[in-house]
Amino acid sequence: MKIRVKRIPEEGKKYAFKVDTKKANRYFTLLKTSDFSATTDLEGRIEVSNLEGMVIVEGNIEVNLKMRCSRCLGPFPYLVSRHFRSVYAPFSETCQEEDVELKSYDMDVSTYNGVDLDLDNVLFEQVFLGMPAQILCRPDCKGLCPACGVNLNHETCRCDAPIPHTPFTVLKKLKLKG
Numbered sequence: 001m002k003i004r005v006k007r008i009p010e011e012g013k014k015y016a017f018k019v020d021t022k023k024a025n026r027y028f029t030l031l032k033t034s035d036f037s038a039t040t041d042l043e044g045r046i047e048v049s050n051l052e053g054m055v056i057v058e059g060n061i062e063v064n065l066k067m068r069c070s071r072c073l074g075p076f077p078y079l080v081s082r083h084f085r086s087v088y089a090p091f092s093e094t095c096q097e098e099d100v101e102l103k104s105y106d107m108d109v110s111t112y113n114g115v116d117l118d119l120d121n122v123l124f125e126q127v128f129l130g131m132p133a134q135i136l137c138r139p140d141c142k143g144l145c146p147a148c149g150v151n152l153n154h155e156t157c158r159c160d161a162p163i164p165h166t167p168f169t170v171l172k173k174l175k176l177k178g
């Protein structure tokens with residue numbers, strides 16, 4: 001959903017809206033981030049205000065994701081639910097005026113085209129910011145055995161001998177004997 005920045009009243013405006021699961025996943029696919037997908041609609045409740053062309057968006061987003069563990073490659077659910085506040089400055093202004101003024105906001109400032117702000121993009125950005133730094137199904141995930149590939153969370157294998165026997169270690173032993 002796009003909003004005309006000029007039409008945002010001075011006192012701000014509240015929006016409650018959804019990006020449906022299919023649309024969210026199309027977007028994630030476009031970004032080639034196939035390691036996760038949405039399993040519910042992306043819901044946002046935000047308040048938008050316009051400070052002489054600077055758009056301030058504050059609110060909450062929530063979406064359930066299915067992610068892929070970076071260690072064991074297994075799927076696991078993850079809820080992104082966050083409160084955020086971000087500022088969007090018209091693109092041309094940020095280029096001219098440096099960021100002296102913007103610094104006083106003490107938050108990340110993004111840009112928009114100066115005419116309308118795409119709220120879908122605002123929410124998608126927040127999904128990425130709400131993802132865990134380490135993508136693990138659980139903090140102590142044991143991962144896959146590098147030798148035989150079994151999922152060490154569910155199975156044990158016999159690969160954990162510290163030094164694998166290679167022809168060279170066998171050769172060494174033979175030499176010592178001789």
Ligand SMILES: [Zn+2]
Pocket residue numbers: 069070071072073074136137138141142143
């Ligand atoms: Zn895992």
Ligand SMILES: [Zn+2]
Pocket residue numbers: 145146147148149150157158159160
């Ligand atoms: Zn193994």
